Each structure stands twice: as structure tokens, then as C-alpha cells.
Amino acid sequence: MSNQHTTKLSDYTSYPFLIPKIYLDFDIRSDLVEVESLMIIKPKLKESASLILKGNQIKLIAISINGNELNSKEYRLSSNELVIYNTPISEFDLQIIAQIDPFRNTSLEGLYLSAGMLTTQCEAEGFRSICFHPDRPDILSKYTVRIEADKDLYPVLLSNGNKKNSSNLRNNKHRHEILWDDPFPKPSYLFALVAGKLKIVSDKYFTNTGRLIDVKIYVESGDEKYTHHAIKSLKKAMKWDEDVYGLEYDLDEYKIVAVRHFNMGAMENKGLNIFNSKLVLADSETATDDELERIESVIAHEYFHNWTGNRITCRDWFQLSLKEGLTVFRDQSFTADLHSYGIKRIEDVSFLRNFQFAEDKGPTSHAVKPKEYIAIDNFYTTTIYEKGAELIRMLDLLLGKEKFMRGINFYIKNFDGSAATTEDFIESLIKGAYLDEQNCPFDITKFLNWYYEPGTPKVYINQQWDSKKSILNVSFEQKLPSDKNNENIEMIIPILYSCYSRREGGEPLAENELFILDSNKKNLQIRSLTPEKDSPVLSIFRRFSSPVQWESNLSIDDYLFLALNDNDYFSRWDSGQVLMREIIKNRIKEKCNYSLENRFINALKEIIKSLEINDSLFLSTLLTIPGFAELESLFEIVDPTNIYKQSLNFQVLIGNEIQQELRVLSQNILVNVDKQWPMGKGERKLLGTIWAYLALAEDGNIKRTCVEAVNSSSMTIARAALAALKPLDSPETVEASNLFYDLWKENPVVLDSWFSYEASRPHSNGINVVEKLLAHSKFDWKAPNAIRAVIGGFSKNIESFHSLDGQGYLFMAEKIIEVDKINPITASRIVKIFSKWKTYIEKNKEEMYKSILKINQANISSNTREVVELILK
Numbered sequence: 001m002s003n004q005h006t007t008k009l010s011d012y013t014s015y016p017f018l019i020p021k022i023y024l025d026f027d028i029r030s031d032l033v034e035v036e037s038l039m040i041i042k043p044k045l046k047e048s049a050s051l052i053l054k055g056n057q058i059k060l061i062a063i064s065i066n067g068n069e070l071n072s073k074e075y076r077l078s079s080n081e082l083v084i085y086n087t088p089i090s091e092f093d094l095q096i097i098a099q100i101d102p103f104r105n106t107s108l109e110g111l112y113l114s115a116g117m118l119t120t121q122c123e124a125e126g127f128r129s130i131c132f133h134p135d136r137p138d139i140l141s142k143y144t145v146r147i148e149a150d151k152d153l154y155p156v157l158l159s160n161g162n163k164k165n166s167s168n169l170r171n172n173k174h175r176h177e178i179l180w181d182d183p184f185p186k187p188s189y190l191f192a193l194v195a196g197k198l199k200i201v202s203d204k205y206f207t208n209t210g211r212l213i214d215v216k217i218y219v220e221s222g223d224e225k226y227t228h229h230a231i232k233s234l235k236k237a238m239k240w241d242e243d244v245y246g247l248e249y250d251l252d253e254y255k256i257v258a259v260r261h262f263n264m265g266a267m268e269n270k271g272l273n274i275f276n277s278k279l280v281l282a283d284s285e286t287a288t289d290d291e292l293e294r295i296e297s298v299i300a301h302e303y304f305h306n307w308t309g310n311r312i313t314c315r316d317w318f319q320l321s322l323k324e325g326l327t328v329f330r331d332q333s334f335t336a337d338l339h340s341y342g343i344k345r346i347e348d349v350s351f352l353r354n355f356q357f358a359e360d361k362g363p364t365s366h367a368v369k370p371k372e373y374i375a376i377d378n379f380y381t382t383t384i385y386e387k388g389a390e391l392i393r394m395l396d397l398l399l400g401k402e403k404f405m406r407g408i409n410f411y412i413k414n415f416d417g418s419a420a421t422t423e424d425f426i427e428s429l430i431k432g433a434y435l436d437e438q439n440c441p442f443d444i445t446k447f448l449n450w451y452y453e454p455g456t457p458k459v460y461i462n463q464q465w466d467s468k469k470s471i472l473n474v475s476f477e478q479k480l481p482s483d484k485n486n487e488n489i490e491m492i493i494p495i496l497y498s499c500y501s502r503r504e505g506g507e508p509l510a511e512n513e514l515f516i517l518d519s520n521k522k523n524l525q526i527r528s529l530t531p532e533k534d535s536p537v538l539s540i541f542r543r544f545s546s547p548v549q550w551e552s553n554l555s556i557d558d559y560l561f562l563a564l565n566d567n568d569y570f571s572r573w574d575s576g577q578v579l580m581r582e583i584i585k586n587r588i589k590e591k592c593n594y595s596l597e598n599r600f601i602n603a604l605k606e607i608i609k610s611l612e613i614n615d616s617l618f619l620s621t622l623l624t625i626p627g628f629a630e631l632e633s634l635f636e637i638v639d640p641t642n643i644y645k646q647s648l649n650f651q652v653l654i655g656n657e658i659q660q661e662l663r664v665l666s667q668n669i670l671v672n673v674d675k676q677w678p679m680g681k682g683e684r685k686l687l688g689t690i691w692a693y694l695a696l697a698e699d700g701n702i703k704r705t706c707v708e709a710v711n712s713s714s715m716t717i718a719r720a721a722l723a724a725l726k727p728l729d730s731p732e733t734v735e736a737s738n739l740f741y742d743l744w745k746e747n748p749v750v751l752d753s754w755f756s757y758e759a760s761r762p763h764s765n766g767i768n769v770v771e772k773l774l775a776h777s778k779f780d781w782k783a784p785n786a787i788r789a790v791i792g793g794f795s796k797n798i799e800s801f802h803s804l805d806g807q808g809y810l811f812m813a814e815k816i817i818e819v820d821k822i823n824p825i826t827a828s829r830i831v832k833i834f835s836k837w838k839t840y841i842e843k844n845k846e847e848m849y850k851s852i853l854k855i856n857q858a859n860i861s862s863n864t865r866e867v868v869e870l871i872l873k
């Protein structure tokens with residue numbers, strides 16, 4: 001075990017000082033940046049105390065208090081802290097002059113260089129690499145920032161808030177300065193600064209109250225033409241937040257900067273969002289429909305943070321889901337409103353099951369509100385984000401839309417301008433919704449267990465049809481994986497259900513009713529008003545009303561019925577998924593259930609006939625098999641290569657059996673395929689699905705069709721073609737890939753998708769291919785997107801990565817150690833691909849273990865060490 005520092009929620013104490021105002025002065029020079037900070041500090045206590053500031057890789061030049069320079073006995077400087085002794089007991093000015101070196105900073109945290117431009121990333125703890133500061137989210141200050149730099153190298157100088165003035169320096173005509181002022185108090189993690197040669201694309205937005213907001217996107221020269229989608233998305237998000245939540249933007253300008261080297265997707269810095277360029281630069285020729293929709297939702301997400309995150313922030317990082325879970329819920333709702341609620345729900349559930357459920361089952365499992373952490377960067381997880389969003393969604397369902405909105409508005413009013421906890425949020429939401437907590441129809445403390453307990457709860461359902469009384473008796477039981485001592489920890493589990501009559505034209509016995517499972521065991525009775533001969537069909541967890549796994553005694557007939565008839569998008573899709581999981585599971589166990597497979601294939605044919613082109617997007621999701629991670633989670637002992645092979649075989653079977661239907665379908669949808677996004681996206685998705693199945697069915701023409709489609713003016717079509725050819729590993733696959741490379745070699749964002757394609761597709765000699773990609777002249781070791789494309793891509797090349805000689809694992813371990821040297825945040829995310837080692841069959845397990853040990857024995861960052869030690873535990 002290492003002696004790394006653990007931060008505990010129970011250790012929280014409030015900071016003994018307030019810092020209402022900060023003036024920052026940045027002097028950008030050729031080899032360093034001098035940062036002068038002036039903080040107005042108000043002691044909370046009446047006695048003199050030590051002021052503890054964080055600092056990381058900062059060279060201290062001078063400190064003074066109220067204009068008097070301190071001598072070296074009046075403070076202590078260590079590698080990560082600056083402690084100033086005996087500070088004044090009344091308000092004082094603290095001035096610090098310091099220097100930083102952004103030019104050699106490869107971590108992409110703090111201030112750093114990306115393609116000649118200087119840019120920042122402060123969340124979660126990057127501000128301490130820029131200047132000495134407490135750097136904790138409960139210290140809110142108003143910032144004024146002056147930036148001075150060379151005019152030719154850095155013509156654009158940006159920071160948060162509104163621009164005050166800009167001018168050339170009087171004594172040096174090559175240099176200029178700009179002053180920015182942000183009137184809203186904010187935590188240091190929302191600070192941002194950008195300096196560089198950037199082009200601006202501007203637009204205007206009028207709020208519902210008629211205020212004019214200047215919208216500006218900053219990009220590298222040549223990328224201006226790719227900004228329109230981002231601008232449109234932003235304006236849609238601004239309008240939606242006003243219309244749905246009544247929240248208006250509060251500054252005069254909204255700026256977004258696109259940066260090539262960025263650890264995350266995007267960052268919500270107040271008034272100055274910084275985005276990974278792949279989430280800004282896009283049109284239908286360079287990005288797929290899914291990517292366009294992702295960009296729309298990320299732009300919205302960062303915009304929505306202006307209220308849920310910025311105006312109201314987190315007291316400490318244990319409250320991270322307060323802003324992230326809520327904001328993910330908001331961006332999911334936005335996308336659902338703009339496109340299709342049903343489809344969006346299926347996509348979100350599928351993501352949750354493949355990634356969050358897998359996290360819950362593995363060594364890095366944690367509660368939405370963890371109790372401790374070592375590196376906070378490791379806690380930006382799918383549990384904090386997507387499970388966190390599911391908790392908000394349950395509240396929305398439990399309270400009902402109107403009360404939920406009242407509660408949210410009450411919370412926002414009460415906590416505006418402050419730093420809150422998740423408990424503050426829940427309490428405030430309930431108060432606002434019901435006016436008095438006593439009126440709340442469910443037990444709030446039981447609901448809070450969702451925040452405190454790790455793991456995916458399990459619900460067991462047993463239904464019994466009483467044909468004499470025409471009553472369906474359903475018993476429910478809940479079980480938490482963390483409840484190892486059978487303490488019967490109880491959660492509030494909302495279950496939305498319907499109950500269908502099996503008779504043709506029969507009335508449903510229940511339609512979208514809410515049952516709240518609020519104790520370990522609880523029963524439900526569903527009565528039929530008219531006598532029913534056959535047992536009815538129960539549709540449960542409609543809309544995926546709680547983030548749980550469930551087991552029931554529903555029959556294959558029930559699932560087939562629901563896959564054909566359920567009018568809830570999620571439940572209908574899920575019924576098909578249950579059947580597919582069952583089929584693949586049997587195949588993996590070498591117990592093919594042919595009758596089930598036949599009945600399923602016949603159901604698919606019926607679905608195709610009934611849905612046809614009315615709902616291409618839905619049809620495509622119904623035809624898609626469960627994800628790889630979801631399949632892995634079905635087994636106690638996992639043989640990854642076999643799962644890959646068997647799921648491919650099942651797809652070959654589907655392709656062979658329904659090829660006639662698919663060919664007819666593909667003719668019928670062609671008319672819509674060329675329409676502009678979002679129109680035609682369903683047809684394009686379906687066409688991709690059809691191509692993939694026909695390619696597996698060895699359709700004679702399809703390979704040529706796909707090679708030619710790489711040239712398409714629609715990136716969705718081109719990538720669908722590549723995807724269809726991918727598992728074949730045929731000469732056409734190589735031809736198509738080369739063609740794609742030639743078309744896009746000058747566009748780094750698009751080229752990343754090629755890097756990922758090459759690294760992940762089945763090759764006989766995967767490691768050699770990946771070595772070549774890493775040495776490719778277009779590969780940039782400093783860009784996390786490129787690293788994730790190649791190294792992350794390789795982990796999806798199942799046969800090479802999981803090869804039994806362990807070479808794939810070893811190769812991966814070596815690369816992760818290399819990445820860790822330059823960028824710990826990216827390395828510690830990638831290292832999670834080793835999380836499942838204990839679940840693998842003996843040979844894979846042994847080899848993977850060796851590789852993890854190799855990483856553990858290397859000289860790695862504390863970020864990566866935290867994850868590796870959890871994995872080994």
C-alpha cells in the first residue's frame with residue numbers, strides 16, 4: 001500500500017477566511033508567465049491565524065500584506081503549500097508575485113500550450129498551478145483579470161466575464177493588454193484564460209426578455225467554416241433553458257474556444273467555455289449524425305452549468321454529482337425534447353448498463369456521493385455523472401413535472417451565489433415541491449441512500465395470475481449489493497408499469513401507473529375489470545424508471561409479446577434485448593436454443609413489417625444486439641474472445657435469416673438518406689445497420705457498395721460503410737480504410753476516427769499495426785484524443801488485446817506507463833481497461849495480472865497509482 005493522501009468527506013471544515021475579490025495580472029513573456037495576484041482577504045475568526053494556500057510548480061518571487069513585503073520567517077513554502085503565519089485579524093490585501101512555465105506543461109492542467117495558444121483547465125484542482133490560492137470550490141470571489149502579451153503571437157486575449165478595455169502598451173508598441181471583469185462570484189475552478197492567434201465567428205442571441213447576448217466561437221484559422229453547428233446548438237440550449245427552467249443567461253457575452261489538446265470533452269468556465277475541438281468543429285461532411293447530436297448536447301451541458309454548477313456550485317468535491325448529475329439530467333432532457341424522448345432514453349440506458357453497471361461491479365465501484373478519494377480527477381466517473389442523473393430523473397418521476405420544477409426553482413433561488421451540498425439540494429427540492437417536508441409522500445432518508453450506497457440494486461419480481469378473480473399478484477423484493485450483512489438497507493425504487501391483456505383488442509389492466517417499492521418486500525395487485533381468460537402481460541420499469549437490475553418470472557412468450565406490442569419505447573426495446581441476451585448466453589455456453597432463436601427471428605421479421613420506414617431509428621435500435629460490456633457482465637467467469645466470436649456469429653445468423661427483408665427495406669429508405677441532419681438520420685442509421693448485417697451475410701454486392709460509400713458527402717454514411725466492413729477483415733476493408741485516410745489526412749479531428757478504426761479492427765497482427773500508428777507522422781502524442789483513439793482503440797480489438805500469450809496486455813501496460821509520464825489524467829482513465837481482470841478465465845486473468853503489476857512497479861503518478869491499487873486489491 002502506498003502512503004498517498006486520502007481526502008475524507010467527514011474531514012470537511014469551512015475555510016477560516018473569505019476572499020471576496022481577486023485581481024490577477026498575467027504578463028505573458030517568451031519563456032514564462034508572471035502572475036501577480038492581489039486578494040482581498042477577510043478573516044472569519046477574531047484571532048490571528050495561519051493562511052494556507054495551495055501551490056503547484058509555481059516559483060514564488062515576492063509576498064506582501066497591505067503593501068509590506070514579508071520576510072522568509074513570516075511564511076513557509078513547501079512543494080504544494082504556502083503557509084503565511086499570523087495574518088491580520090481584520091480585512092487585508094495579500095499580494096503575491098510568482099512565475100509559471102506553461103510552455104513545458106504537458107499535463108493539460110493549469111496553464112498550458114496547445115498548438116501555439118495558451119489555454120487553461122482548472123477543474124478540479126488546476127488553479128493551484130497558476131497561482132497560490134486555497135483552490136477549493138467553497139471560496140467564491142469576484143475576479144478582475146489583466147492580460148499582457150505580444151500582439152503578433154497572442155492577438156486574442158480572453159478571460160471570464162465582460163471585456164472592460166483593451167489597448168496597446170504605451171512603452172512597447174509590440175505588446176498589448178486587455179482587462180476582463182466577471183461580476184459574479186465564482187470558485188477558482190471556473191477561472192479561465194486563453195491567449196493566441198484565434199479567429200472569431202460571432203452571432204447574436206436575444207433572450208426572452210429582449211437582452212442581447214454576443215455569442216462568439218474562437219477557433220484556429222481555417223476552422224471557421226465548421227462552427228455553425230455549435231452556434232446553432234448553443235442558441236437552442238439558451239432558448240430551452242429559458243422556456244423550460246425559466247433560467248436566463250446573465251453576462252453580455254458567451255464565448256467558446258476550441259482547443260486541440262484537452263483532457264476532457266469540455267469545460268464550463270464562467271462566460272468562457274473551453275472545448276475539445278472535436279466537440280465544436282463539425283458539419284455533416286466531417287461528423288456523423290451521432291457526433292452532431294453529441295456536440296449539441298455537450299454544448300448544452302456546459303451552457304446549463306451556468307446555473308447548475310456556476311451560479312450554484314459545490315461545497316466540496318464530494319458534492320460533484322450536485323452539479324454533474326443534475327446537469328447531465330438537464331442535457332438529456334434537452335436532447336429528448338429536441339429529438340425523440342423514446343430513442344434518447346434507450347441510448348442513455350444502454351450507456352448506463354454498459355459502463356455504469358460495469359463500474360458498479362468492478363474494483364472502482366463507488367457511491368454517487370463517495371466518502372473519500374485520493375485524486376479527485378479519478379472521480380469524474382459514469383457513476384457521478386450518469387447514475388447521478390438517474391437519481392434526479394427518479395425525483396422528477398416521483399414528484400411529477402410541475403412539483404419537480406417548483407422544487408428546482410426553489411433550490412436555485414435559495415442557493416444562488418453559494419456553494420451547496422447534495423443534501424441541501426434534496427431538502428430544498430422537496431420543500432419547494434411540497435411546501436412542507438411533511439407532505440412528501442415518500443421517505444426522504446430512504447431516497448438519500450441512493451447517494452450513499454455503491455452498487456446497482458437488484459429487484460426480484462414474482463407474478464402470479466389468479467384466473468378466478470382476474471387478479472395479477474406481483475411481489476417485489478429489493479436487495480443492495482453493499483448490504484452484505486443483511487441489514488436490509490431500503491431505497492425508494494419507483495416502478496412505472498403497465499399490464500396488457502393478451503387478447504387481441506383487449507383493454508390494458510393498467511397503464512403507466514407508479515408503484516413505489518419503498519421497503520424490502522412489497523406486493524402489488526392488478527385487477528382486471530373484465531374477466532380475462534389468459535394471464536395478462538406485465539410491462540415493468542417502463543422508461544427504465546429506476547437504475548436497477550431486475551429478475552422476474554416473465555416468460556419468453558411475455559417478452560415476445562412485449563417486443564411486438566409494448567407502447568413504451570424503452571420496454572419494447574428492452575424485451576428484445578432480454579431475448580438476445582438469452583440467445584447469446586446460450587450460444588456461449590454451447591447450448592444453442594434453436595427454437596428460441598427461430599421464434600426471435602420470426603419476431604424480428606414481424607417487427608420489420610410493422611414498423612418499416614415509419615420509425616427507422618427505432619427499428620435500427622431494435623435490430624442492434626446488446627453491447628460487449630453488457631454481455632461480459634452476464635458471466636461470473638468471462639472469456640472475452642468467445643463472447644466476441646459468439647455475438648458475431650449471432651449477428652451472422654440474423655444477417656442470413658433476414659437478408660431478404662433488409663434488402664427491401666434498404667430500397668425503401670433510400671429517398672430520405674440524403675436529407676440534412678436531423679432529417680434523414682433514422683434512415684441513415686438503419687442503412688448502416690442493414691449494411692452491417694448484409695456484409696456479415698456475405699452479400700455479393702455489399703462490399704463494393706461500402707467501399708464506394710466512403711466517398712459519400714455524408715460522414716454518417718462513410719463511417720457506416722467502414723463499420724460494416726470492419727469485422728470482415730477483407731481486402732475491401734483495407735481499401736476502404738486507405739481511401740478514408742487519403743480523404744481526411746489533413747483534418748486531425750476526422751483522422752482520429754481513422755486512428756481508432758485501424759487500432760480497433762480485427763487484424764492478424766494487432767500490435768504491429770498499433771506500433772505503426774503510434775509512429776505515424778500524423779499521430780500527436782500530446783493529444784489525448786489521439787492517444788485514446790489508438791491505445792483505447794486497441795483495447796476494443798478483442799482478439800489482439802486479449803491474446804492468450806499476454807502480449808496485448810503487456811504492450812498496453814508499457815504504453816500506459818509512457819502516457820502517464822506526460823499526462824497522468826489521461827493515463828489513469830485508460831488504465832481502467834484492466835478493471836475486470838479478476839473476472840476473466842484463468843489464462844487471461846494471469847496475464848492481465850502480470851501487466852497490472854508491471855504498471856504498479858513503475859514510477860507512476862498518484863492518479864494512476866490510486867486506480868491501479870484499487871484494481872489490484
Ligand code: BES
Pocket residue numbers: 122123124264265266267268297298301302305324328331380385
Ligand atoms: N466540468 C466538466 C469538465 C471537467 C471534468 C473538467 C473533470 C475537469 C475535470 C464538464 O462539465 C463535463 O462534465 N464535461 C463532460 C461532457 C459532458 C457532456 C458530460 C466531459 O468533458 O466529458
Ligand code: ZN
Pocket residue numbers: 301305323324327
Ligand atoms: Zn459537467
